[in-house]
Amino acid sequence: MQLMSTLTAITIRPELLENQDYILQQALAKAKIKPAAVKDWRIRKRSIDARNKPVKLQLQIEIWQQDEQRKPLNRFEPKEVSTAPKIAIIGAGPAGLYAALRAIEAGLKPIVFERGKDVRERRRDLAKINKEQLVNPESNYCFGEGGAGTYSDGKLYTRSKKRGNVLKGLEWLVHFGADEDILVDAHPHIGTNKLPKVISAMREAIIAAGGEVHFNAKLTDLRIENKVLKGIEINKQQRYAFDEVVLATGHSARDIFYLLHEKGVKIEAKPFALGVRAEHQQEVINYIQYHGETDNPYLRPAAYSLVEQVDGMGVYSFCMCPGGIIAPCATQQEEVVTNGWSPSKRNNPYANSGIVVSVEPKDLPNYTPDDPFVSLNFQKEVERACWIAGGKTQQVPAQRMTDFVNGRISNDFPKTSYQPGIVSADLNKVLPKLIANRLRKAFVLFNKKMPGYLSKDAVLHAPESRTSSPVSIPRNAETLEHIEVRGLYPCGEGAGYAGGIMSAAIDGINCVDAIAKKYQVV
Structure with missing residues (x-):
């Protein structure tokens, strides 16, 4: 055969x-x-x-x-690793979880430290953000088991085919309980309602093989001697000796960037994107995208992808959620952040998408070449300005799209999926000019591609600011270790090497592949 x-x-x-x-x-x-x-x-x-x-x-x-044989799916094939060489993995998002699974497959013992709570316990803190507008800085939409993608959509589409084996990553998800449709759809999606079970199954597999997963376990220090990593500190109390540490802390772990800087570990400002989250009625997007063919029950809720160059910067849609909900994704109390998610059926009446402007560090007002925090500081300033404009709660400043383009305050709004609520504001004044000016022009251009997109019934929620990390942690292209610190493996979105669930997962696998090569295991 x-x-x-x-x-x-x-x-x-x-x-x-x-x-x-x-x-x-x-x-x-x-x-x-x-x-x-x-x-x-x-x-x-x-x-x-x-x-x-x-x-x-x-x-x-x-x-x-008849003479051909179907190749079986990639299945996770664990080894018993309870007495194997240990590696530390900081963060239990997709990069960290896949790094741990790959370590077990290679015969290494992963010990995962996650600052947040397990995937089910996180729900209580998400409810507090939505209902009481209280932000737990260690457990929220960004921090906790499964990472930011678990409760903010679970979209699996990636263009990063050259980074690694995307099919293997998807097939592992199927192994742990995801529907096989993710192997078929051009834009695969699990859904926030289904992904937690998959994440829990991954954790159980890690523990069953002899690995460890620790929650409420925050990295608070790194022990580095002569540019070689020797160990870590957790919760300012427990100290552990490790020769290999995979740093998979995500794009919102700002304290890690500050820690690295304080320890003399090189970090750099990187490009990122910032804008708003636009919400339409899903039936409007269906009508536009399906040329008025809205009565076909076999058509799924429509998505869209938009991009334009405006005054030298890219403006594009990001994390488009058909049949979705806008969620509050702040990680500190005195800031607001929006993101979007969809359930597996994508059957909510709203469609939302980030509409963001690409920002290079050199474009920012306080740019200096040696400041690694120039992008991060800009991001923080916008999030705080929006928090103030929203009434210093988790409500966000909002404006009808046509009012924003025409420079008018919105006197009323249609219903929004954003549970904490919205406050009328002139986003042209709340957002920096380099962002607002380009967004206004982009909406006019988008309307030429999708007539009806620029609508008075579409509402802009500000800001959409966590599209990617504003800081990168440079690493050696061959060993994947930090360029100056041996044994430290910057990984995933937080380090600047991924842009979503699957690319982060693949990067976690790649980092452990590099460690396995060092240990001469497979």
Whole structure:
């Protein structure tokens, strides 16, 4: 038997997706394969083609003939590691969890330290943000088991195919309980309601293999001697000796950046993006994207992707959530931050997306080449300004999109999915000019691509500011260790090497691959 197959592409109407006989018939005709020769087949990729009316589905079909064998899914294959060499992993987001799983696969013992709570206990703190507007700085939408993506959507789409094995990362999610649809959809998505179970299963597998996972365990110091990492301190109390530490703390762990700077560990300011979160009625986006074809029950809630160059800076949509909800994602009390998420069915009446402006450190007012915090400070200033404009609560300043473009205060609003509430403000005055001026122009340009997008019923919530880390932690391209400190592996979004769940997960695997190579294990 040979591990090979035939791939062919077909286009069908959405309502025919459940008609397996029809799909196979069309695929065999296209591939010129006789039905009697077929051993097995599957839909390998699925995407919506909404460029013209009627809307269609594009399918990539994989067919195995009688002398061919289907390759099995990548399964997580643990080793017993309770007495194996130990590595520390700081953070239990996707980078940290995948680093721990890869360590077990390689025969290393991961000890994971997570500053926040486990994935279920986090829910109480999220409820407090939404209902009581109280921010727990250690347990919130950004900090806790599963990281920022667990309760802010669980989108798995990544363009970073060159960074590692994306398929392996997705197949591991299926191994731990995710639906196999994530292997098929062009823009795979688990959903905030389903992802916690997958995260819990990963943790249980780590512990069952002999690894350790510690919650409420915050990194408070690093012991470095002669540019070599020797150990860590947790909660200003416990000290541990480690030769290898994977630093996977996420894009919002500002205290880690300050700690590294204080310890003389080189960090750098990096480009990031900042703007607003725009919310429309989902039926409006469906109407625009599906050319008025809104009565087809087989069409999923529509998404969109927009990008323009405005006055030398990119303005683009970020983390678009069909059928979604806007969430409060502050990590300190005196700031506000928005993000979005969707349940697995994406069946809420709202569509929201970050609309953000790319910012280079050199574009910022207080830029100096040797200041690693110039981007971070800008981010903090905007979040605090929005907190003040929102009434010094977790309410956020908001404005109808047309009012923002025309420079008018909004006197009233349609309903919003943002639970803490919104306060009318002129975002042209709240946001820095380099952001606001470009956003105004971008909305006009977006409306040319999507007529009806620029609408008085669309509401802007400010700010969308945690698109990526404003600081990078430089590392050696070959060893993946910090460029100056041996044994320290900057990893994932917080270090500047990922931009979402899957790219962070892949980077966690890559960092442990580098450690495994050092230990001469696989």
